[in-house]
Amino acid sequence: MRLLTLKSALICTALTFALSVAGAQAATDTKHPAKSSKTAHSSKSSKSSKTSKTSKTAPAKPSGQKVSMLGGKFVFYLPKEYVKGPMEEIDDKAKAAGVTGSLYMNTPAKRVVIITETPLPDGKNVPSNDTETLDNIIAETLVQQQSSYRDFSKLSEKKVVRKGVGLRQLDISGSVDGGKVLSTTVAAASGNRTAMVNVISLAKDAKAHALVVKGVTGSK
Template sequence: MRLFTLRSALLCSALAFGLVACGAQAATETKHPAKSSKTTHTTKPSKAAPAKPVGQKVSMLSGKFVFTLPKDYVKGPMEEIDDKAKAAGVTGALYMNKPARRVVIITETPLPDGQKVTPNDAKTLDNIIAETLVQQQSSYKDFKKLGEKKIVRKGLGLRQLDASGSVDGGNVLSTTITAASGTRTAMVNVISLAKDAKAHTAVVKGVTGSK
C-alpha cells in the first residue's frame, strides 16, 4: 500500500489547487459576464418532463463495494499510476464533474506482504486511516480533522475521514472513504471547494450509502 499512498496524497493536493483555480475563474466570469449584441428571444418551456439523470456505477473490491456517481462526472485516467504501480496491482481513476468544482479519486491497492483480510477487519482499516491522516496533514495547509466514522455496508466495513484544509489560500473539503477485503484495499477521496459543502456531503453519502 505504501507504494502508492504518497503519490495519491500529492495528487489530491494538485487537484485541490485546480479546484480552487477553477472556482476563482468561475466567480470572475459570473461577476463580469460577456456582453452580447444579439437580441434575446424568449423560448417557451417544453411541456415534456425532464429526463431523470442516470448515474454511473463504480464497482470496487470485486463487486463488494459498489456505488453510483452523478451522470455529470467525467471519468479519466490517473497518470500518477505509473507502470511500476500497475505491475504491483494498483488501479485507479479520476472522476470530475463538468464545472470542475469537485473531484472523486478512486484507487485499489494490494495489501502488503500478500495479506488477506475479512470484509470488516478493524485493524487494517484503522491503520489505513491513520496513514491517510498523516499524509493529509502534510499535504494541506491549515489542515483540520473534522470527524471520523465507522460504517458497515452489507457486511463490508468502511472508514470515513472528513477534513478541511487550504491550497494556496483556497479552502477545500476532503473526505476519504476506505474499505478492505481479501487481498486488496479500496479508497475513495472526494475533494470539493469548502463553499460547496452541501453538494460535497451528497456525493459522500452516495458513496457510503448513508442517509
C-alpha cells in the same frame, strides 16, 4: 506497497479545472388512457391494480455512473455529470504491482472524486470488515493529509457498514494554493486489496459535497 499520497491526488485536481462537462437527463412518464366499458372495467381495474402494486414494490433502479470496487463487493453510483479519466500519477511500477485508479471530475463545481485500489502488503488477506486494517489505513491517511494541506483540521471520523463491507470515513478541511477545501476519504478492504475513495470540494459547497459522500457510503 505504499498507498498513493494525497500530494498526487491534489496534482490531479488541478488538472481537472480546465476541462468542461455538460449533461442533463430528463425523465419521461407514460400514461395509459382509461376506457369506459362496463364489461372490461373489472378486468382492467384488476390489471391496473396489479400494475400499481408492482410499481410500488419494485425497487428503484440506481441512476448515474456505476463504480465497482473490491471485486464488486463495494459498489456505488456517481451523478452522470462526472467525467471519468485515468489517474496519470500512477506510474508503471505501481501499475505492475496491482495499483489501479480513476479520476471523476465535475468541472463546473470544481469537485473531484479519486478512486484507487491497492494490494495489501505481504499478500495479506482480510475479511470485509477488518477493524485493524481499516484503522491502519485511516491513521496513515491522516498523517499524509496533515502534511499535504495547509490550515489542516480534522472534522470527523466515522465507521459505516455497507452491505457487509466495513467502511471508514475521514472528513478534513484545509487550504490548497490559497483555496479552502473539504476532503473526505472513504476506505474499505476485503481479500487482498484496499479501496479508497477521496472526494474533494470547495469549502463553500459543503452541502453538495455531503450528498456525494452519502452516495459513496450509503449512509442516511
